[in-house]
Amino acid sequence: xxxxxxxxxxxxxxxxxxxxxxxxxxxxxxxxxxxxxxxxxxxxxxxxxxxxxxxxxxxxxxxxxxxxxxxxxxxxxxxxxxxxxxxxxxxxxxxxxxxxxxxxxxxxxxxxxxxxxxxxxxxxxxxxxxxxxxxxxxxxxxxxxxxxxxxxxxxxxxxxxxxxxxxxxxxxxxxxxxxxxxxxxxxxxxxxxxxxxxxxxxxxxxxxxxxxxxxxxxxxxxxxxxxxxxxxxxxxxxxxxxxxxxxxxxxxxxxxxxxxxxxxxxxxxxxxxxxxxxxxxxxxxxxxxxxxxxxxxxxxxxxxxxxxxxxxxxxxxxxxxxxxxxxxxxxxxxxxxxxxxxxxxxxxxxxxxxxxxxxxxxxxxxxxxxxxxxxxxxxxxxxxxxxxxxx
Numbered sequence: 001x002x003x004x005x006x007x008x009x010x011x012x013x014x015x016x017x018x019x020x021x022x023x024x025x026x027x028x029x030x031x032x033x034x035x036x037x038x039x040x041x042x043x044x045x046x047x048x049x050x051x052x053x054x055x056x057x058x059x060x061x062x063x064x065x066x067x068x069x070x071x072x073x074x075x076x077x078x079x080x081x082x083x084x085x086x087x088x089x090x091x092x093x094x095x096x097x098x099x100x101x102x103x104x105x106x107x108x109x110x111x112x113x114x115x116x117x118x119x120x121x122x123x124x125x126x127x128x129x130x131x132x133x134x135x136x137x138x139x140x141x142x143x144x145x146x147x148x149x150x151x152x153x154x155x156x157x158x159x160x161x162x163x164x165x166x167x168x169x170x171x172x173x174x175x176x177x178x179x180x181x182x183x184x185x186x187x188x189x190x191x192x193x194x195x196x197x198x199x200x201x202x203x204x205x206x207x208x209x210x211x212x213x214x215x216x217x218x219x220x221x222x223x224x225x226x227x228x229x230x231x232x233x234x235x236x237x238x239x240x241x242x243x244x245x246x247x248x249x250x251x252x253x254x255x256x257x258x259x260x261x262x263x264x265x266x267x268x269x270x271x272x273x274x275x276x277x278x279x280x281x282x283x284x285x286x287x288x289x290x291x292x293x294x295x296x297x298x299x300x301x302x303x304x305x306x307x308x309x310x311x312x313x314x315x316x317x318x319x320x321x322x323x324x325x326x327x328x329x330x331x332x333x334x335x336x337x338x339x340x341x342x343x344x345x346x347x348x349x350x351x352x353x354x355x356x357x358x359x360x361x362x363x364x365x366x367x368x369x370x371x372x373x374x375x376x377x378x379x380x381x382x383x384x385x386x387x388x389x390x391x
Contacts, residue, residue, distance in 0.1 A: 017044045017074070021051055026058030030081075036074025048077055052084040060085050065096025075104045080316040144370075149349045152340070154270040155278050173276035174283075181242040181277070183285030188241065189234055189288050190295040196233055197225055199294030201303040214308045218318040221300040226323060230286075230293040231331040232379050235338040238285055239371035243346040246277050247367040250350025251360045258352070269351075278343035285339035286332055293331070324391055334382050341378060343370045 017034040030051065034040075060084065064070075070078075082092045123129070226229040250273055253259050262269045269283065297319070304310040310318075350368035353360050 001083060005237065015288045016040045019044050019047050019051070023054065023057070024057060027118070028054055028057045028060045029063070030060065031066060031315055032078070033068070033271065035068045036070040036077070038071055038073040039076050045077065048081050052081055057085065057316045058091055058391060060090060060092045062092065062094045063096050064094060064101060067096075067101075070101065070104065072104065072108060072260045075101075076108045079105055079108050084269060140317045142171070144345075144348055147351070148344045151270055151274055151278075151344050151347055155275050168285060171274075174279050177276050177280030178284055180245075181280050182287060185238060185241055185284070185292060187293050189237055191296035192237060193230065193233060193292035194299035196229060197221060197299035198226060198303045200229070200296075201300035202307055205304065205308040209308070215310065215314075215318055217300075217304060218310070218315055219322040221297065222319045222323045223327060224281065225244065225296040225300070226293055227330045228379065228383065230296055231289045231334050231338065232375070234285065234289045234292045235335070235342065235375045235379075236372055238281070239342045240368055241363050242281065243342045244364050244368050246343065246346035247350040247353075250274075250347060251353030251363055254351060254353045255357075255360060257357070270347075274343070274347045276341065277347070280341045281339040282336050285342075286335040287388075289331060289335045293328075330382075330386055337382075338375050338378060341374050345371045345374065 007073075017032065017036045017040055020031045022029045028051075029245075032186070056318050060082070064078065078094075082094065085092050094105070120208040124132075199216055201221050205214055208214055208216055252257070253273070259269050259273070263271055275339070301315050302313050305312055346367045347372070349363040353363050
């Protein structure tokens, strides 16, 4: 509690606050005396509220020169009294205030004025809000692209564990990340790919059996899985599993200011945090794609044998004639690019985390959504490119 003391003048009452008022014409004169402290101002609170409702007042003069001592509570009572008249457009003057009084009254005044700040501002026209949202999105995309290019350039340049001191790649960190992102993801990738392959084979056989072309389900599964779905499903699962983990790890370090600490001790945050994870993704995703392709084909072979009565040997023989090296290469070529996209977007979102848990959750969600969206767009662009060159 802020307290102000002044030397008491002779004859000044010291047993409590006293309010003396006199109205002559349109002028209300109020003299405050005594001790205006937290424990005593309650005695005059009702009297001050009653004076606030005085009618026929054109000007108010408040004399506080005879106050013995005043603290924050007393100053708030005085400020509430004066603000009540100011809201009625009545002129108010305070006399007898020394330097300490002025500081104390100014300190409590914003609390009274903050009531006006709570009034909601009128919303602009819906078209203006739409254009504003588009503009903010464009600037956000620009910032993300700039940050992504910076991380990509820093990664291509090398590990650079120490900023400006040449390359220093931590192979142990890379192997550790490959174990987490690659080896750890094998069970879920195998399970999901086998299920997807089985579903494609079952639905394809169900439709083709009406034309007596059951065997062509092998062509359908082989081309669709090896060219498109194998790498796409793997990339989506990696984005949801490993991409979110990268964002959460880097974001939590950003919250605890560990990223700033790396910079202070002369280490490059991109080289320490981003480079090993990005390299691990580029190595792991193609290998996971190969595993996913085998799992999807295995699921399709099982369904073809059980549902369409296509023996595994016949399935494999037909598969060898339906696909070639280019079919497998198309899917594997996409994998490193998708890995780079997932790693960069996850790192950018992690570095954007603020100091709250809400910010961390928001950026993790944004990382997964953006990664999946860009991966799907990239897959479509690759499909159009390969179709154009007849590959």
